[in-house]
Amino acid sequence: MVFDTPGAVAGIVPEARRLIGVARQAYAGQARPGALLADCARRLDEPLRVALAGQLKAGKSTLLNALVGQDIAPTDATECTRLVTWYRHGATPRVTAYARDGARADVVVRRDRGADGLPGAHGLHFDLSALRWNAAGARSVEHLDVQWPSEELARTTIIDTPGISSLSQEVSARTSRLLTPTADPAGVALPSADAVVYLLRRLDAADVDFLETIGAGSGAVHRGSAVSGPLGAVGVVSRADEIGAGRIDALHSARDVASRFADELERTGLCQSVIPVAGLLAFAAATLRQREYAAFEALAAVPTEELTAALLSADRFARPDLRLPVPPELRAHLAARFGLFGIRLSVTLIRLGVRDSASLAAELTARSGLDELRTVLDVQFAQRAEELKAHSALTGLARVLTAFPGTAADSVLPRVRTLLADVHGFAELRLLGRLRSDDLPLPADDLTELHRLIGGSGVAPHLRLGLPADADLATQHGGALAAVRKWRSRAGHPLADQSTAAACLIAARSAEGLLDLLQEPPTTPFTRIRR
Structure with missing residues (x-):
């Protein structure tokens, strides 16, 4: 049985666990491969591992704090960031x-x-x-x-x-060792991360080279062996508010930049999505204090021209000789926490009618890009966590089997490679990334349906089929059958180019997987949405 349909998602982890178990029995009494295989087994039961990577001062720690909603990662240049x-x-x-x-x-x-x-x-x-x-x-x-x-x-x-561009080669090498593990003295090292969020301030050769090296989104088997890096990669145009020099329309400029980056990275398969995020604003919004809101409220009462002049720079805004209704120390604090973009946006929102700190925090979070990033991470990582973890575990298993040959476990290696090559969910992930940048010659409604069917709005069957959550089994089965017929027909159309035909075929296989799944009781793990 090859797990090549979404209906088989629930079976990937048990099969990976079984194969690892067979290998552990074969290596019984051998300390090094035994320890590595024990780590592969633990990966299946642990939370998903997501690495934050990027060049020096790209804003990784700030984004981490924003995602967690707490101040847990130092964001200055202390030794821990190395x-x-x-x-x-x-x-x-x-x-x-x-x-x-x-x-x-x-x-x-x-x-x-x-x-x-x-x-x-x-x-x-x-x-x-x-x-x-x-x-x-x-x-x-x-x-x-x-x-x-x-x-x-x-x-x-x-x-x-x-940061991958640290002045210290050893510091940069730590990231490379984590995401592209090279052989250790025993001849094998296991992948540490299941997926990567890669932060970009600009797109240069160092970024492209690193993404190519980790092999993100490049498929499961490369030159006969498991790929070295994580399967999934999402790009983030970090510090997006700085792209527009802190202006109120800075995120619009950042979105244009993200679109250009996406064209480059998604077309080559190096990233599945590219999202602009103002990490500093997102974290400040998540931890907004009442005293900070009161300061913004006071600044909103200052005449526009006077406040605009004060916000020409962070240093000017904190000058003690400026007659503003907020003490200079608190103004410096606001500039450090929110940036000029965050201050301008907060004042504007209050002038437009925001009346309390909770509402302001929600508005700032939405405008920071964090909500969009969370949605992408949920759809592409969290809801596919079992597949991504199984991919990491199977990749590790393949490395152990290759590095320590000559046991009964050798017979397992072809099966492992087949699984890595044929899991349909991996193809869905790659197509989701392409749909964000490629204009397939399909009607808009068909593109929306295609995106939904391959899991772009969630992996539960009713979400893939565009049906209400309470749709009965017969209705869902009928919708899946209609989708199979439609997308098989699209894939075989004589005028469809190769790229479009391949995308339609992936959608058809997704629908076929739903047909298999909907023969089973609706309590299967595949119907649960990971939040």
């Missing part, structure tokens, strides 16, 4: 430093206070200076592990990585 840092769910906050030899030590977390007792824009610090092994010079920190009570982290482990 390390790979894992953010996981934990009952209580705890930061642990790990050395390459496995030694560990607790890290002190410090918070600075800003204006009038408010948290500073860079208020969180991980103090590595107190580590005994650093002082002794015997060990150096290999990575940090942050455990934090967070609903978001309970669903997704987020890995913050150093």
Whole structure:
């Protein structure tokens, strides 16, 4: 049985678990392959792992804070930003430093206070200076592990990585080792991330080269072996508010830039989507305080020309000689937390009728691009978490089998490679990315249906078929059968070009998978939407 339809999604993880189990029995008594296979097995039961990557100062830590909705990642240029840092769910906050030899030590977390007792824009610090092994010079920190009570982290482990363009080659190499693991002394290393969010401030050769290296979205098998990098990649035009120099229309400019980036990256398969996000504004909105709202409300009463002149630069806005109804220290705090774009937008929204801090936070979040990014991450990553985790586990299994040949597990390798090559959900992910940039010669209604059928609005059957959630089994089955006939016909049309025919065939296979699924009880795991 090859898992090549969406109806078989629920079977990918059990089959991966079975194959790993067969391999573990074959390697019983061998410490190194046994440990690697145990890690492959654990991957299937852990939350999805998503890595944040990009060049130096692309805004990775700020975006992480925005996604989690808490100030848990330092955003200044301290030593911790030079390390790979894992953010996981934990009952209580705890930061642990790990050395390459496995030694560990607790890290002190410090918070600075800003204006009038408010948290500073860079208020969180991980103090590595107190580590005994650093002082002794015997060990150096290999990575940090942050455990934090967070609903978001309970669903997704987020890995913050150093900039790929760091002045230190060793710092940049840490990210490469994580996302493109090279052979270790034993001859094998496992993939660490299931998917990547890649942050761009511009698109240059370093970005393209790195995305090509990790092989994001390039399929499951390359030159006879499992690909080295994560399967899914979403691009983010980070610090989008800076593209328009902080003007009120900055995000419109950023969206144009994102569209150009998307044309380049999605056409080549390097990213499935490219979204503009003002990370600083998104995080500030998620943690907006009443005192900050009151300051914006006071600034909204200042004549427009006077406030416009004050907002020519952050330094000018914080000058103590400006007669504004907000103290200079608090103005400096607002500039650091929200940026000039955030200040202008907040004042404008209050002038247009926003009357409380909760409403302002919601409006700022929506305009920051974070909501759109969350939707894309939910559809392309969260709702396909089982497939992505299975892909990572099977890729790791293939590497172990290749690196340690000569056991009964050798017979498993062809099956593993077949699964990696034929899982239909991987083809859906690649097509979803193409649809954001390619103009297939299909009517608009057909493009909307195609996007929905391959999971663009969610993976539950009723969402794929555009039916209400309470649609009965017979109605859903009828809709799936009609979709199979329609998209098979589109794929075989004599005037359809190769790209369009391939897209229609993917849609037809998705509909066929729904037909298989809808023969089963409606409580199958595939019907659950991962949130």
